Amino acid sequence: MLQMSLLDHSLDQSLVDSFQSHTQLLAYTDDPLGDLLFGANGLVIAGILGTVVLVGVAFTALLPNIGAAKFTLTEEEETAVQNVVAAYDSKAWEQELTEEGTKGYVNRRRQALEAKEKYKEGKLGERDIKDKSLRYSEADLGFLACLLRAAKPEPGEVFVTMGSGTGRSTMAVAAIFPGFKSCTGIEFLAPLVSLSNSYRGKVKGRKAPVDYVNEDFAEYDLSDVDLVFATATYFNNGDLEAGLSTLPSGTKVMIIDKRLGGGFQLITQVEDPSGDLVLNTGYVYEKI
Numbered sequence: 661m662l663q664m665s666l667l668d669h670s671l672d673q674s675l676v677d678s679f680q681s682h683t684q685l686l687a688y689t690d691d692p693l694g695d696l697l698f699g700a701n702g703l704v705i706a707g708i709l710g711t712v713v714l715v716g717v718a719f720t721a722l723l724p725n726i727g728a729a730k731f732t733l734t735e736e737e738e739t740a741v742q743n744v745v746a747a748y749d750s751k752a753w754e755q756e757l758t759e760e761g762t763k764g765y766v767n768r769r770r771q772a773l774e775a776k777e778k779y780k781e782g783k784l785g786e787r788d789i790k791d792k793s794l795r796y797s798e799a800d801l802g803f804l805a806c807l808l809r810a811a812k813p814e815p816g817e818v819f820v821t822m823g824s825g826t827g828r829s830t831m832a833v834a835a836i837f838p839g840f841k842s843c844t845g846i847e848f849l850a851p852l853v854s855l856s857n858s859y860r861g862k863v864k865g866r867k868a869p870v871d872y873v874n875e876d877f878a879e880y881d882l883s884d885v886d887l888v889f890a891t892a893t894y895f896n897n898g899d900l901e902a903g904l905s906t907l908p909s910g911t912k913v914m915i916i917d918k919r920l921g922g923g924f925q926l927i928t929q930v931e932d933p934s935g936d937l938v939l940n941t942g943y944v945y946e947k948i
Contacts, residue, residue: 731802737809740835740865741801747862748828765798768826768855772796775851794848795894796825799916800940801832803932804889807914807942808836810928815839817886819868822846822877822903827856829889831863831870840868846877878902885911892918893940904947911947920945 733741749755754764776794813819817840821830824845834843847853856872873880878899882888883906892900892915904913904920912927913920917940920926924945932940 731800731806733802733805737805737836741805741832743864744801744828744832744835747831747859747864748826750862761798768798769796771855772825772849772852775849778851779849797891797893798825799829799891800932801829803916803930803940803942804829804832804914805836806930807889807916807944808833810930810942811887811912811914811944813837813840813887813912816841818884819843819887819889820846820880820882820885822880822888822890822900823848823895824852824856824872826852827859827870827872829891830856830872831859831867833889834868834870835863835865838866838868842869842871845870845872846875846880847872848874848876850874880906882906882911883908887912887914889914890918891916907947909947913945913947914942915945916940916942919943923948 748768749762749764751764754762754767756763758766760766760769772794773796776796779794819830819833819837819840819842821833821844824830824847827845827847830843830845834840845853845856847856853872853874860870880903882903885907888904888907888911890900890903890913895918900918904924907913913924916932920943925948927944927946930942930944932942
């Protein structure tokens with residue numbers, strides 16, 4: 661009986677110790693994170709905190725670079741780009757920055773919108789309106805210079821911009837590579853062609869001959885063109901393809917934010933590190 665009593669006492673004490681242990685683990689607290697850290701291994705905690713610190717340092721280092729990355733341009737490219745920028749935003753008020761860009765850009769976009777609205781007057785329905793392809797935008801000229809370098813143009817070649825707007829990109833290409841035989845901007849809205857021509861005499865330095873035509877690029881004959889540029893982000897479906905259908909074999913196409921399908925071979929891809937977190941991608945294709 662004595663042996664049995666001692667065994668019962670030992671079992672009872674084990675149950676009590678076990679209950680107390682579990683009670684301590686399940687005890688309510690106002691600091692659950694503190695409880696977790698208290699019960700965790702010290703090395704594990706140190707590893708977690710170290711990782712958090714490293715991530716924080718890396719993210720902090722990244723923040724100043726967002727929107728501040730620059731293209732690496734040659735001295736000649738940089739001079740050509742700055743000459744075009746200075747011509748298009750020549751007045752002090754045009755150079756003032758807003759959340760949307762310079763006031764000069766905002767003013768050009770306003771004029772493009774007015775031209776678009778005037779064009780839409782009297783149209784019978786949405787099917788008659790080239791609404792999407794008429795959305796105004798301006799390419800980063802540093803990005804354009806990098807695309808042009810990747811395309812490797814040759815002296816005497818013919819360059820065309822599909823949807824040239826106010827002519828800024830076309831003028832920049834003519835200034836960056838003055839060896840072109842000609843640089844032509846195709847623009848659907850007549851008021852923008854007039855506005856483009858108003859800048860022709862304002863850009864300093866050497867330039868290839870520049871011309872602007874009031875045409876629909878989807879119907880324009882590109883059979884004698886060597887290099888084409890298009891910012892296709894907002895083009896109507898089918899417009900770009902129709903315009904490129906007349907290109908001869910060997911013609912190169914510089915294009916932003918759109919991949920080309922059959923009949924074109926990708927030569928290179930250029931990432932745009934400027935601007936905000938939504939980055940553009942440029943492609944250089946060759947017509948097969």
